[in-house]
Amino acid sequence: MDLDLAQVRAFLAVAERLHFGRAAEQLSLSQQALSKRVARLEAELGAALFLRGGHAVELTEAGHRFLEPARRALAAGDRAVAAARDLACPLRLDAWGHLFGPMRTLRPVLARLPELTVEVGAGRDLPGVADALVRSVADVGFGRVYRQDSDDAVSRDLTHRLVRLEPVDLVVGPGHPLADRSEVRTAELRDAGVLWSPAAVERLEFYVRLVERFGVTTESSPANLGLEHYLEQVAADPRRYAVIPADLELPGRLPVRPIPLVDPTPLYAWSLLWRSSDTHPGIETLLRTFADVAAQRRWLEYRPGQDWLPAADAEDVALG
Template sequence: MVTAVDLDLAQVRAFVRTAEELHFGHAAAELSISQQALSKRIARLESTLGSRLLDRGGQGVRLTEAGRRFLEPARQTLAAADLAVAAVLDTRRPLRIDVWGHLYAPMRTLAQVATGEPRLELGHGRDLPSAITALLHGDIDAAFGRVHAPLPAGLTHRLVRLEPVDAVLNADHPLADAPAIRPAQLRDGVLWTPGPLHRLDFLHRFALAFGIHQHAEGTNLGLDHLPADLAADPRRFTLLPADLPLPPHPAIRSVPLIDPTPLYAWSLLRRDNGGHPLLDTLTSAFAAEAERRRWLEHDPARDWLPEHPGTDNG
């Protein structure tokens, strides 16, 4: 029989932040307390549990084996506590949702299901890891973008849209006037990416799948700057959603991709133990819109996905 232990949530929060930062100074600053107060909270927690959770030495801060076992349940405990408080105090606050995947314009999809809802507070996560961190910390209620990695315990996602993408090419590219392009025909081109290719999972997997070995990295300054980025080399191309309105410019062409058609998977990411009252409403709206617009149609013989978009990783 396990003896019941009443945990002090301030102590648990101190441990979790320190375990994530692996730095007492940074964790203390995050919690707006002194390092001395942080150390005392963690020491009291370790005393309560009868186990050392963190090693503090010349090599920095490291989790002990007990600390590693305790970390994920501790995160879930804090998330549950935050939800309990929100159920009483935050019923009228906006639903906080971050989006990422800016080159692929996530707001285009979100806006189609959230129009007219005044209680959404939108932010912009840099990428999936930052959205995961914000969710685990309780800084946001949900996130929307492409999920492409195993998720930590306590988080789940729902696939809501598979969006075809086109090739967008320099007007002088040999394939710029083609009515359609097979991805394999692009292997001699130069894939332009809005950042390091290894950090852009969809484009990275596309390049590997279709033998595209040359790429040029740039900065994502928005679609208005894309023509200049592609014009720098007649072999350049990139990928964008098929129905995304491009700025009119004589230097670029948008051409459909076929045999197969690449699909970009959009998911709604959330904690799996409930949440803000509007979250179920938003999830239902996504499901209804997906059915109405046939967003989830997928033919493996015709379409290409980097991996099968299941319910636990997309």
């Protein structure tokens, strides 16, 4: 059979929302027209793709099997159209971890790729960006990638590569007991007061690993309103301190100062994440350019014994 990509697009819209009405709105179709496209696709495939019961919609086993190949087929079709029209298909990149300024790292890399059209979007977190990649809504993600026993976000046809290991600093206000120090041993954080978290600690995997390894005490801000607000809260209470990437530019008007953490120095791992089956040529170009910039700026320098990484990150470094 010849696969009709309009029917595939209709199937994917329903599969991603499990709701015919919302899928029809997305595609600017009537619900009746959408249903007809899906029904014709099912008829040609000779298999039901959805279980329809009342207001509930679920994928059948055939629908689950069809889902990933359908995403790849539609993405390939879109790129074929772009190629025929001599259009540069943009590389869609979603970044997360905005409190820590991911654009600082992306900017010098993208500056070397003026010929590559990149659409940069904001992802909320790793699971959200992973979902966008799986659904072919994005081509590449950039942020901190981690693995948990209960989270298969990086195992669903996704690949990641470490591209930067950034030292983190202690940041304190003028009233903090360590404010006059030139450096602080990371083990001292246990008795340094309270690590002030910009959100619930369990949502910030790097902080979770820091707590586990160094036994620090944490408290959370009721709302994450950005870096300036976060550091205002740190400066306002002499018990609080922050742990943030060392190259992050701090707001000049705030009475806070960064202090290097040593013996060991914690490193924050930044990674690229992409779908293994995505054939966009810009992905390989981006990976090569990251490697060049990382080598020149020593972004991947890791000194065992002097630096600290969560175990999964250390494994990634060992794997190269």
